[in-house]
Amino acid sequence: MKTIIVFAIVVTMSIVSAFSQDISGDWNGEAKRGEKLITFVFKIEKENSKYSSTMSVPTFRVSGIKPSTTTFIDGKLIIDGSNVGMNYKGIFNKESQQFEGTYKEGGLEMTLNLKKGAIKIEDLRRPQEPVKPYPYYEEDVVFKNIEAKVSLAGTLTLPNKNEKFPVVILISGSGPQDRDESFMGHKPFLVLADHLTKQGIGVLRFDDRGHGESTGDFGNATTEDFSKDVLSAITYLKTRNDVDIKNIGLIGHSEGGIIAPLVANNSKDVAFMVLLASTGISGTELSVMQSKTLRQFPVKDEIAYEKNTRKAIAIVTSNKSDLEIKNELTTHYNAFIKPILTSLNVPEEKINLFIESQLKTSLKPWSRYFLQYNPADEIEKLQMPVLSLNGSKDTQVNAKINQEGIRKALIKGGNKDYEIIELENLNHFFQECETGNMDEYRKIEQTFSPTALKEISNWIFKRIDVN
Template sequence: METGVRLALLLFVGVIGLSIGQAAEIGPASKLDRKVAAECAGSYGLDKNHIIDIGPMDEMGGDLVFLDSQTLREGHLHQVAESEFVAGPTLGVDEPVTIRITFLRDRQNQIDALRWDGAGIRNAIAKRIAPHKTESVEVRNGDVVLRGELLVPATSARHPAIVLAHGSGPATRHAGVWNVFFVRLGMAVLSLDKRGAGESTGNWRAASMDDLASDWLAGVTFLKSRSDIDPKRIGVHGSSQGGWTAPLMAARSSDVAFMIVRAGSGTNIADTILHEIEWSAREKGLPESEISEGMAAARVAMTMMVRGASTDEYDAAMKPYRSRDSWPDNFPLIDERPRGQNWIRLNAAYDSVDSVRKIHVPILLFLADNDHNVPTAISAPRLRQAFDDAGNHDATLIVLKNAAHGFLSTPTGNNKDFAKQSHFAPGYWDTMEQWL
């Protein structure tokens, strides 16, 4: 029974909209109460080397997701009783139940442990670890008000901190396990609703990469003002689209002390969009001759939008292509709405490599070899050359094997296979933990 497929596909769907500002909206509202989700979120230790991280993820409808640090299993948790949650065998398949988690409360009625049943472990108790406080915060960047949450370890020291630079679309503070993963490493974590998403003001659809980078940099400035944060140890983790904005941040401000990028393209935005379209067409099984012809039309459309062609001029040039069977769906640049045209005009020329060449702080950058959204084969050598051009000897690039855009293990990277995925590819979580 694949009742979770639609929600799951919202996580890492590789359609063109993820790049150009036409992304699918966040999934249907979760039935899970926000207060319950906040109570359950955290890290739980089955033993010192076996951690279960749990957090709400709005891209999964606000439901809880978990990460098993030992097996790298990621699961979508469904509430079946007040304190009981279950997961199926993969992110998109809910039955049969393979994981059962029951949250346990102490005498003060606070969740202090969970009971884990699944993956070869029966009825094991995992105690809550990495205590921290979570604050609702507000950050201003000009007229834009960004609201979100700050997680701070429950110790008296001044903490290193990390700002989460989210991916495309209306991303929010509820980023799944990333928030609690970083806080259990002893870091403060600032996760803001993207402008125009969640409780933040503004409009992400009309934003440039510069606009978004300045939003996240406002978060860095906010962290510097706090007495519990070490101002010299504030970094950024950029995911997907955040792989364009994080380098802008680090190139622009000496306040960014380190940068981690997950699945960020090393080409300009125009070429990344064209890569997405071509991969999707090939995944659909279109004949190579049609792909070649359709991509030629898509490149013409891209060139027209980048140079600022009027909507009338663009429509006239694209009209012959739109009459061809399924072409507007298979090669969406030929039928782009004015809003999308404006976004491309604003952003298509931006290339992260231009920023990486100016960065001298430590960099840890991950790519996936089967990435529907990012042209990894082109990106990797360009980014490595940018490290050399900058003279940055503390820059590392890792290409994860058999990994899709979201770093889940897959031999294909195709969107249609997302529902079958259940584990992260090795080398991301453990490398980050060691590096930090």
């Protein structure tokens, strides 16, 4: 997820009265997190007396976020983005001509005031990003997941329009992602697509369902649902006469790396696969590991903390009703998390907000599916060529532990053509880095290590069937 901006405009009293009936247009504001100002922009539209909004966060170069509902009643604006993990509530102040309110995302809460008007967005392009006109063919495309009634919008790039080319489908990581997998001011899928296309390999990348220009509900989708969106992408590519359908491959990053095996095992048309920072252990084990390595607060007893984390997961993955799980999980978090945060002098209001966020995340269909899914079970079935790349300084997905899981699964399944490489000094997004910590991503100018880019393209060319 990401954030948005601020600007002031002069509004006459005649317009003030109109706001009580129609707030359509652009609204922008800045929220402060630590020392950093984050700019937000909401484009609010009205159709048949109902409002909808699209959120952008220019600070992080993120756009196309579609909150599920937007309401404006008696001067109160509520933008409910529970489908994408955010919420905004504001009350219109006639004197200052702005909505004054609070933006929430996960356990984060920030004051955010919104004023009407468009703003000029600074070009924050990173050095590796290509500049148009590109030396290759580019086409905006739309294809459908008919079963889910979802339209998926993306971009297809080909070396030229006059031949048939091998094509890879890029599969993004967790959270709502656009076709460029935009994050922290970077566009790794844009850089990867540019590199591969220049090398002679076509690329299809697309906005996740419910995000950007794609339709559908992201918030209630699971890893399996996303795999069916990729299957629809394969079906679409097979309709084109400029795609070499014998050489359709998958490149999955992070969660995309566990989606890819699901796709391949439900299709006869995947020729090869590249796993980038993929996991090779169950969702439960990964979550337990991340609960310790990515935790932002200390604990006195790590053994007890892990035991309680596993208990929370057991509650979430039980066969009980949603209400029973919510009640049991609330009781558990209050007995487990609350005392830890209280001992660290965290205000009760923030503790309750944190627990509320944990509950919402835990009860999502995606979480329940992910915790019970072990990608090794699907990787074991793969009989096509597989390349696994992980960075040695990846703090989100430990390279050694996860690559060992991938290796064991491939060996157990009898795969004869695989390569597993740990790339030195690269983080979760394959940037050359110092620590690999998540707060470092934005500070690094490099988007994608040239070493990693070459490993990917060189490996693919060795596996392409040209017969």
